[in-house]
Amino acid sequence: xxxxxxxxxxxxxxxxxxxxxxxxxxxxxxxxxxxxxxxxxxxxxxxxxxxxxxxxxxxxxxxxxxxxxxxxxxxxxxxxxxxxxxxxxxxxxxxxxxxxxxxxxxxxxxxxxxxxxxxxxxxxxxxxxxxxxxxxxxxxxxxxxxxxxxxxxxxxxxxxxxxxxxxxxxxxxxxxxxxxxxxxxxxxxxxxxxxxxxxxxxxxxxxxxxxxxxxxxxxxxxxxxxxxxxxxxxxxxxxxxxxxxxxxxxxxx
Amino acid sequence: xxxxxxxxxxxxxxxxxxxxxxxxxxxxxxxxxxxxxxxxxxxxxxxxxxxxxxxxxxxxxxxxxxxxxxxxxxxxxxxxxxxxxxxxxxxxxxxxxxxxxxxxxxxxxxxxxxxxxxxxxxxxxxxxxxxxxxxxxxxxxxxx
Numbered sequence: 001x002x003x004x005x006x007x008x009x010x011x012x013x014x015x016x017x018x019x020x021x022x023x024x025x026x027x028x029x030x031x032x033x034x035x036x037x038x039x040x041x042x043x044x045x046x047x048x049x050x051x052x053x054x055x056x057x058x059x060x061x062x063x064x065x066x067x068x069x070x071x072x073x074x075x076x077x078x079x080x081x082x083x084x085x086x087x088x089x090x091x092x093x094x095x096x097x098x099x100x101x102x103x104x105x106x107x108x109x110x111x112x113x114x115x116x117x118x119x120x121x122x123x124x125x126x127x128x129x130x131x132x133x134x135x136x137x138x139x140x141x142x143x144x145x146x147x148x149x150x151x152x153x154x155x156x157x158x159x160x161x162x163x164x165x166x167x168x169x170x171x172x173x174x175x176x177x178x179x180x181x182x183x184x185x186x187x188x189x190x191x192x193x194x195x196x197x198x199x200x201x202x203x204x205x206x207x208x209x210x211x212x213x214x215x216x217x218x219x220x221x222x223x224x225x226x227x228x229x230x231x232x233x234x235x236x237x238x239x240x241x242x243x244x245x246x247x248x249x250x251x252x253x
Numbered sequence: 254x255x256x257x258x259x260x261x262x263x264x265x266x267x268x269x270x271x272x273x274x275x276x277x278x279x280x281x282x283x284x285x286x287x288x289x290x291x292x293x294x295x296x297x298x299x300x301x302x303x304x305x306x307x308x309x310x311x312x313x314x315x316x317x318x319x320x321x322x323x324x325x326x327x328x329x330x331x332x333x334x335x336x337x338x339x340x341x342x343x344x345x346x347x348x349x350x351x352x353x354x355x356x357x358x359x360x361x362x363x364x365x366x367x368x369x370x371x372x373x374x375x376x377x378x379x380x381x382x383x384x385x386x387x388x389x390x391x392x393x394x395x396x397x
Binding site: 007010011014015017018019020021022024025026030034037038041044045048049052053108109110111112116143144145148149150157158 | 267268270271272273274292295299302304306307308309310311312313314315317318321322325358359360
């Protein structure tokens, strides 16, 4: 910029370098390098996420402030272990999905409609794998690198799956978007009611890709039924608070 | 000045890689490019882009490619327009933020793009103040 006339060659070199990196990355030649670099970035990411999401768990902070810092630190570590242990126990007691296929993962980042977990292709996680917590649907792996993966939550516009209302024959399609989770394509003759649970219908293919049946997507909080429309829709709210979730389970193929 | 720039960039990179979809790295680099006016910002963008790609599981190099192309096009306009100005900062971060979200988040958001412009204005003021104060102190120290 100081030597304005000379910047174009630099620009071309940088442009070529970035395009080359993208090609190598897409072809998978940088997976090894990714894996090494992510050894450093994943703990950092987890630390930052812990610091930022920490204030949500500070309701007892005033009571604990009086205790000395060492005991507090020990207590926090113990609590975390208990929480993890409880989550693991609950998950492995759940009959659906089958516990043998589950891989525990910590949440290390969160966006509006995505979470980032600390498991990647090195752990056997692949794009399209389903993520659950107990028998609730958390989302679907949209991107996976060596040590971390991105999970699209049900509110993401990338999510589209067939669903049914629990204990009835009503079926529809669930899709995410700006308005949250919507149960769509439900014929007008079917009856939808507030509070009913919506679960996955199940669309796993021969390769094991897809949503397993009977995972809870959420409960109906409002129904939009108009005689002039072909279908009725319903707004669905997940039973999980995605902003507070710390541990999830990936269903490995 | 450089310390503040790197500190802001490091914090913004970690925040964008962990908890937000707002293109904070893009905003901080754009403001720095306008205020600092050094080629080094491009090299910094390269490393910040790589780190961001790692944290957000993007194809390595894709963030830098966007930053490089956008900043280059932006700099082409410096002969036509006064780029060190609020209108330019607001418009460029709004357009850049919208494109960035469209490409990397899959959806363009007017609201988030507007937030980008607000953050950019605040950051531009901050960096300009620090830069101005530094220049002032340099002139005084050297009795110029």
